[in-house]
Amino acid sequence: xxxxxxxxxxxxxxxxxxxxxxxxxxxxxxTESGIxxxxxxxxxxxxxxxxxxxxxxxxxxxxxxxRQWQMLSxxxxxxxxxxxxxxxxxITELNSLGKLYGVVTQNVDGLHQxxxxxxxxxxxxxxxxSRAVCLGCGRRYPMETVAGWLxxxxxxxxxxxxxxxxxxxxxxxxxQLPSKILLESERRSRSCDVCIVMGSTLSVxxxxxxxxxxxxxxxxxxxxxxxPTEMDQMAHIxxxxxxGEIASLIIQYVKSKLGENHD
Ligand code: NAD
Numbered sequence: 001x002x003x004x005x006x007x008x009x010x011x012x013x014x015x016x017x018x019x020x021x022x023x024x025x026x027x028x029x030x031t032e033s034g035i036x037x038x039x040x041x042x043x044x045x046x047x048x049x050x051x052x053x054x055x056x057x058x059x060x061x062x063x064x065x066x067r068q069w070q071m072l073s074x075x076x077x078x079x080x081x082x083x084x085x086x087x088x089x090x091i092t093e094l095n096s097l098g099k100l101y102g103v104v105t106q107n108v109d110g111l112h113q114x115x116x117x118x119x120x121x122x123x124x125x126x127x128x129x130s131r132a133v134c135l136g137c138g139r140r141y142p143m144e145t146v147a148g149w150l151x152x153x154x155x156x157x158x159x160x161x162x163x164x165x166x167x168x169x170x171x172x173x174x175x176q177l178p179s180k181i182l183l184e185s186e187r188r189s190r191s192c193d194v195c196i197v198m199g200s201t202l203s204v205x206x207x208x209x210x211x212x213x214x215x216x217x218x219x220x221x222x223x224x225x226x227x228p229t230e231m232d233q234m235a236h237i238x239x240x241x242x243x244g245e246i247a248s249l250i251i252q253y254v255k256s257k258l259g260e261n262h263d
Contacts, residue, residue: 010237014220020191020192021192021193022101027200030109032087048067086248090250102123104188123181123184128169131168136162137161192217198243226241
């Protein structure tokens with residue numbers, strides 16, 4: 001067995017003997033689905049100005065809003081068409097095995113739900129870009145619907161019911177995180193048995209508190225990531241590599257362990 005396989009086996013043992021496994025994901029889990037990160041060489045910020053993505057500018061500047069909608073309708077955002085990868089499906093399998101306590105994600109791509117994790121187990125700390133929200137009445141629209149309006153020439157779309165301002169349903173810079181989701185994520189992190197981080201540098205506050213809460217409350221912390229993270233020294237098990245390959249291997253081991261226990 002390679003060191004990698006040993007580590008995957010150890011994580012599988014933890015899962016097999018746990019009731020409440022909390023998964024915490026970041027942009028890295030979706031790169032295998034073709035979604036670039038924001039700051040890499042092919043990232044969105046190479047083409048667009050991050051300053052345009054503050055809530056203050058969105059509310060006050062019609063031209064900023066038009067640029068954001070134009071970015072969403074121009075097809076630049078691969079995430080609207082992306083499909084889940086092996087890592088997302090491995091997490092869905094954890095749910096089928098009765099082990100998943102929740103997925104707390106920083107991602108706005110909706111791929112955990114697309115992979116089959118029930119909506120009430122996914123806690124999207126930064127919102128979901130596959131929807132738009134009306135800032136007047138709170139009504140939500142599928143992004144495809146809004147994209148249709150944009151393609152018909154509506155540059156700064158408004159709610160069809162109250163004519164309120166529409167905003168992509170992702171958290172902009174300077175915007176509060178959704179408080180109910182943050183609170184529930186915190187509650188689950190403080191009461192999970194194992195917290196597994198996948199594809200995050202753990203550098204974005206306050207999302208990065210979630211694995212810390214889990215660790216402080218006595219859970220076992222596992223980090224699976226390509227490259228270093230801010231919390232490597234806190235991890236009980238740190239696996240360096242691609243989330244898709246590692247998560248698939250872990251699930252394979254979990255299944256064989258659960259099979260063994262049932263024999
Ligand atoms: P990050 O960019 O800070 O860290 C991603 C980490 O994942 C990096 O260390 C990278 O090396 C690693 N990685 C890349 N591919 C990997 C793979 N296949 N397997 C394992 N690790 C891999 O991401 P973050 O911590 O989520 O913070 C970035 C912020 O940007 C978040 O707030 C997030 O909301 C947002 N964002 C979201 C998406 C998305 O929804 N898919 C995409 C880009 C950025």
